[in-house]
Amino acid sequence: MSGDDIALSLRSQRRESGTAELWQTATITRRVPADQCAIIICDMWDKHWSRGASQRVDAMAPRMNEVVKSARAAGVMIIHAPSETMDFYRDSSARARAVAAPHVPMPEPTPREVPPLPIDDSDGGSDTGETSWYTAWTRQHPAIEIDEARDAVSDDGQEVWNLLRERGVAQLLIMGVHTNMCILDRPFGIKAMVQRGVDTALVRDLTDAMYNPARPPHVTHDEGTRLVVDYIEKHWCPTILSADMLAA
Secondary structure: OOOOEEEEEEEEEEEOOOOOOOEEEEEEEEEEEHHHEEEEEEOOEOOOOOHHHHHHHHHHHHHHHHHHHHHHHHOOEEEEEOOOOHHHHOOOHHHHHHHHOOOOOOOOOOOOOOOOOOOOOOOOOOOOOOOOOOOOOOOEOOOOOOOOOOOEEOOOHHHHHHHHHHHOOOEEEEEEEOOOOHHHHOOOOHHHHHOOOOOEEEEEEEEEOOOOOOOOOOOOHHHHHHHHHHHHHHHOOOEEOOHHHHOO
16 A cells, blocks of 8 residues: 555635625645545446436546546545445445444534525436436446455445544545535535545546536536536535546
C-alpha cells in the first residue's frame, strides 16, 4: 500500500457576505495520504430503466474504471456500492470484506436546513421518454473492475461506516449516479456522511443527474447536472475532478 499523498483540488461555493444570491467559487488544495482516502462508486448499474441513463453510464464506466485503477494502485480503498444487487455478490470476497468489518456505532446525523434542488425530477428524470420505474439492474457495470483481494462491496450504510472507521479514512470521495438522487440520499451518500462529520467530496466529472429537460428549469440535461453539482458545492460538500486521482 502506498504512503504517498494525493493532492485534491477541492472546489466549493460560498455566499458573499451580506448577499442572498451572489456566490463565490473557491478552490483549496488538500493533501491526504492515499491510504486514508476512500472512493465510493454509487449505483453504476449494468442497466437502468431509463435508456438515456444507461447510455451515459455506459459512456462513463470505462473512464471511471481507469480512475479507480489509478487510485487503487496508489493505496486508496475502493467501495463498490451498486444498490439492490448484493445477491449477485454473495460469494464475492469483496462482499465478505464489507460484512466482516468490525461494527462501529454510527453517530446520529446532524440535521441541516438546505433549499430544494434546482431541478424538477418529480417525473423520475428520464430524458428519453420512459416514465415507468422498474428494477432493471442486476449488478455493477461490468466495465468497472472489482479487485477481490482489496476492494469492498456494500450498499449498506452501517457496513460502509464500519469500513471507513476500520481503515481510518480521512477523506471520502463519491462518484457515480445519480447526482440529485442516490449520490445525495443513499445511506452511504453525501448527506449521510456529511451529517456524520466525514470529510466528503463529489467527483464532479464522473457523475450524472436524472433530469428531463421538459421539466423546470427547462435547460439541457448537461446543464441540469451542472446545476445539481453547484447545489452540492453550495450546501453540502466540495467537488474535485477525476484528474486528481489519475495524478496519484
